[in-house]
Amino acid sequence: MPQYWWVNHKQTVRQEIGGGYLWSPKQENNGARSQFYENMRIANPGDVVLSFANTWIRHVGVVEAHCVTAPKPGHFGASGAYWAQDGWWLPIRWTPLSQPVRPRDLADELAPLLPRKHSPFNAIRGTGNQKAYLARVERAVIETILGRAGLALEAVQAGENRSFEQLVEALDDEAERAITQDLTIAETERLEQVKARRGQGRFRANVSVMEKACRITGISNPDLLTASHIKPWRSCTTGTERLDGNNGLMLVPHIDRLFDRGLISFQDDGRILVSPLLAFADVQRLGLTSALEESVGLFTSGQAVYLKYHREFVFLREDRPEARVRFKAP
DNA sequence: GGGCGCGCTGG
């Protein structure tokens, strides 16, 4: 069953509609959790989203794939200058409404359908709710809005979504262009940084020195392992970060993706943490259950330490204390 | 299209 969402995004509506995505920070600037940002991770492919901006709903979208960690889009410009550099990126296939809808005109109909908390819209005042970004709504809200727009929900859902791999490729292509166009970096160095995107070259060599097997599955055959970034390659801001073996794990490829989505991660005591968003069936299918049982004590002094922070994980090494991030209990 | 006040959320 799909879920239904409503996004308030006046500040970035042009970029997000034009680019076919939603982007949000992972937490508020003071580190506080935001349900509206967490919803970016809860959204599934096939979910339906209403786009609200400047008092109008002008687009409806279908979520194309799960969110991934990604840097703040460069073309946001001055909008959201205070947002963190890294956030959640959720690909959306948008459809414009030939008859845009002003929810204020439907306030009486919407009032009983909207949630009491985390509502994107105040039906009494007839205004969008400040603070709300991606908000969960009932199917009936979508049907009411689309009914007024003269558009069937089925027509919106019909159509091909791009695959997760295609979308992530396109996202990474952007980061790669930035590197290849940066002529302040020597050409050989640019090449190595680009190779690191695929877990190849000097990056792989650096990681393999310290990581001899996949820490989740225990697989040690190098042919089956990908050199994966802990801080994703597309989010790295320096060549050092892109090539640093400290910023890597040898993982089997589908585990690599789970890291990218923040669904599995290491705690600083070495335990593997599985996000509640990952279904238990997935955990079993991946063969993670035994790893979970035996996961305590994977790390010894001097090895990489992983910290849980609002269900997102950053890494640090004891030999790089300047990069230390304070542990915050969930 | 950018700045300011307002009201909801979370700490």
Next chain:
DNA sequence: CCAGCGCGCCC
């Protein structure tokens, strides 16, 4: 309580 943040409104 206060801080943060995105809307409505204003220009």
